[in-house]
Amino acid sequence: xxxxxxxxxxxxxxxxxxxxxxxxxxxxxxxxxxxxxxxxxxxxxxxxxxxxxxxxxxxxxxxxxxxxxxxxxxxxxxxxxxxxxxxxxxxxxxxxxxxxxxxxxxxxxxxxxxxxxxxxxxxxxxxxxxxxxxxxxxxxxxxxxxxxxxxxxxxxxxxxxxxxxxxxxxxxxxxxxxxxxxxxxxxxxxxxxxxxxxxxxxxxxxxxxxxxxxxxxxxxxxxxxxxxxxxxxxxxxxxxxxxxxxxxxxxxxxxxxxxxxxxxxxxxxxxxxxxxxxxxxxxxxxxxxxxxxxxxxxxxxxxxxxxxxxxxxxxxxxxxxxxxxxxxxxxxxxxxxxxxxxxxxxxxxxxxxxxxxxxxxxxxxxxxxxxxxxxxxxxxxxxxxxxxxxxxxxxxxxxxxxxxxxxxxxxxxxxxxxxxxxxxxxxxxxxxxxxxxxxxxxxxxxxxxxxxxxxxxxxxxxxxxxxxxxxxxxxxxxxxx
Ligand code: GLU
Numbered sequence: 115x116x117x118x119x120x121x122x123x124x125x126x127x128x129x130x131x132x133x134x135x136x137x138x139x140x141x142x143x144x145x146x147x148x149x150x151x152x153x154x155x156x157x158x159x160x161x162x163x164x165x166x167x168x169x170x171x172x173x174x175x176x177x178x179x180x181x182x183x184x185x186x187x188x189x190x191x192x193x194x195x196x197x198x199x200x201x202x203x204x205x206x207x208x209x210x211x212x213x214x215x216x217x218x219x220x221x222x223x224x225x226x227x228x229x230x231x232x233x234x235x236x237x238x239x240x241x242x243x244x245x246x247x248x249x250x251x252x253x254x255x256x257x258x259x260x261x262x263x264x265x266x267x268x269x270x271x272x273x274x275x276x277x278x279x280x281x282x283x284x285x286x287x288x289x290x291x292x293x294x295x296x297x298x299x300x301x302x303x304x305x306x307x308x309x310x311x312x313x314x315x316x317x318x319x320x321x322x323x324x325x326x327x328x329x330x331x332x333x334x335x336x337x338x339x340x341x342x343x344x345x346x347x348x349x350x351x352x353x354x355x356x357x358x359x360x361x362x363x364x365x366x367x368x369x370x371x372x373x374x375x376x377x378x379x380x381x382x383x384x385x386x387x388x389x390x391x392x393x394x395x396x397x398x399x400x401x402x403x404x405x406x407x408x409x410x411x412x413x414x415x416x417x418x419x420x421x422x423x424x425x426x427x428x429x430x431x432x433x434x435x436x437x438x439x440x441x442x443x444x445x446x447x448x449x450x451x452x453x454x455x456x457x458x459x460x461x462x463x464x465x466x467x468x469x470x471x472x473x474x475x476x477x478x479x480x481x482x483x484x485x486x487x488x489x490x491x492x493x494x495x496x497x498x499x500x501x502x503x504x505x506x507x508x509x510x511x512x513x514x515x516x517x518x519x520x521x522x523x524x525x526x527x528x529x530x531x532x533x534x535x536x537x538x539x540x541x542x543x544x545x546x547x548x549x550x551x552x553x554x555x556x557x558x559x560x561x562x563x564x565x566x567x568x569x570x571x572x573x574x575x576x577x578x579x580x581x582x583x584x585x586x587x588x589x590x591x592x593x594x595x
Contacts, residue, residue: 120152121311124178124185125192125301127159128170132177133361134414135316135346135354138380142343143314144183145381145402155308156189161300163193177363181373182395190308192300199295202303202333203256203288211332212288214254215242238285256289260328268323271312271341271404278324286325298322302329310338317342341404344384345411354414361414370442370478371419375426379419383412392425424475435467436460442477449488462572469568483564487572492559492581494588499555503589506542507552511582513538514553518579526575528567556585 124140126132147154158174160166178185206212215238226236238257247254261280268276288299295303301322305313313323320342330337348358360366366376378393385407387393393401427435440457443449449456457463466487470480486492494503517534539549550566557578563569570578 119309119311120147120150121155121309122147122152122314123155123157123305123308123310124183125157125159125304125315126174127162127165128167128174129162129165130170131362131364132170132174133354134363134380134383135361137177137181137183137363137376138346138383139315139343140178140183141181141377141380142341142385142402142407144185145398146312146314146404147186148399149402152311153186154183155187155310156185157192157304157308158189159192159297159300161192161294161297166193173364177367180367181363181377190304192304195300195304195307196294198307199300199303200289200293203295203299206258206288206332207256210259212256212258213243213245214247214249215257215285215287216245216247216252216254217241235282240285243285253291255287255291257285257287258328258332260285266324266327266331268320268327268340270320270323271339272344272407272409273317273320273342276320276324280328283325283328286328288329298325299329302326302333302335305338306330306333306335312339312341314341315343317344341407344408346383347411347413349413349415351413358414359416366419368445370476370480371423372426372430372438372477375419375423378426379422383414384408391422392429394429420475427471427474427477430471432464432468432471435471436463439463439467439477439480443481446478446481448481452488465568465572469564469572473564484572486558486560486563486569489559492584494555494559494585498561499589499592502548502552502555502561503585504548504552506544507548508586508589510538510542510544510549511552511556511586513541515579515582515586518575518582521575522579524575528571531567531570552585553582557581 122143124136124143126136126140144154146152156178158171160171175189203212207214217238221241222238225239229236242257243259260283264280265277266280266283267278270276286298287296289295323340323342327337346354348354350358354361360369363376367373374395377395377398381393381398381402382391385402387401387406430438440460440463443457444453447453466484467480470483474480474483514534521530535546535549538544539546542549551561554563554566554569555561557563557569557573564572573581
């Protein structure tokens with residue numbers, strides 16, 4: 115492949131929040147551009163004035179930035195190319211490849227109704243096709259003079275050859291009566307002007323591609339290569355949509371998914387490299403190729419994404435994960451005004467991620483696992499309290515509280531706690547599990563948490579003492595336990 119001329123684009127319409135399907139298209143374009151050392155361009159298809167909104171456009175940039183899909187060159191706004199679209203439409207009329215159609219909307223509607231009633235595919239009947247109407251102020255739209263005979267072929271890099279008889283294709287409207295371009299016409303002119311070499315998009319665009327190829331031919335533009343990506347389905351095998359749960363990329367970010375995991379997972383939706391599931395970004399860029407894109411639809415599996423996210427969390431260094439966790443906490447503002455103060459203590463953030471990294475599957479879970487740090491006046495679930503706050507365990511808690519009291523305001527190393535635990539176990543004849551669960555419940559209000567000596571380290575000696583005492587007091591008050 116001539117790698118100096120690989121130019122691809124992601125062309126979203128800012129008419130809704132970008133979802134996983136959009137970003138699969140963006141990602142494949144990006145990976146191939148980086149793989150072939152080409153350019154990855156962005157075109158905002160904002161010609162639908164009614165439905166396009168600045169917040170959607172912003173969400174597109176934000177999602178791309180978050181996923182690390184940095185684009186080359188300034189984004190192109192399709193709506194700003196109007197003059198160019200009109201110029202090319204006029205050229206097609208002048209060269210006899212298109213014509214001005216003066217049929218009023220009522221006529222077109224009536225025609226369509228008649229054809230539908232007769233069970234025919236609605237098509238323009240060519241009334242104005244050979245009239246050569248000039249531009250004399252009479253309202254008109256511009257239609258393509260689609261060849262009446264022959265065939266149009268797409269040579270798709272994934273699907274192979276697709277051939278459609280020209281009889282099946284309408285005299286497409288290129289410019290509407292108000293002078294605005296139709297979707298297919300604008301896409302072709304813009305792709306040509308942006309010197310796009312490979313058009314990579316979902317295979318729901320295959321029908322458009324046939325029309326676009328006819329437009330390319332009429333305009334005399336060289337054809338780009340076409341790569342139509344297989345559909346993404348939900349677990350019920352219907353097209354992925356909101357019904358299947360979260361599909362917005364930023365929704366996943368906000369739930370504490372890592373961009374690297376998202377990129378990895380989305381890359382696998384329609385592409386594979388042997389049995390490998392875990393890929394770093396660099397590996398994807400190195401390995402990604404058009405040849406390994408699948409023909410068949412991919413199924414979006416949130417459970418697998420969650421699993422993969424856990425794998426990416428474990429693959430990070432403590433420093434990297436601390437940064438990602440801090441970013442997540444800043445975004446979520448769970449701690450309100452306390453957030454910034456909390457984030458300033460980098461050592462503490464690292465301590466938190468170091469002891470949760472092995473088990474957490476999302477950044478949010480890391481926070482959930484250390485929630486006890488931010489709670490005062492813990493409550494204890496009744497069933498667990500009955501089970502673990504037994505008299506012998508309470509004796510243990512008292513002994514540990516006394517130990518903490520003797521070391522107030524001191525940072526004790528884990529070994530010091532391990533020793534005192536051992537002494538208490540020997541003295542009370544307790545099992546480690548029974549003592550550890552009682553301590554865990556006393557310190558966190560739950561019976562699942564990071565390792566016991568880690569949570570003691572995170573709380574610090576004074577808070578450990580206070581919590582042990584509060585638990586003992588609670589257990590004494592609720593006699594019968
Ligand atoms: N704007 C179109 C879409 O969002 C993409 C058009 C294209 O990739 O050619 O589906």
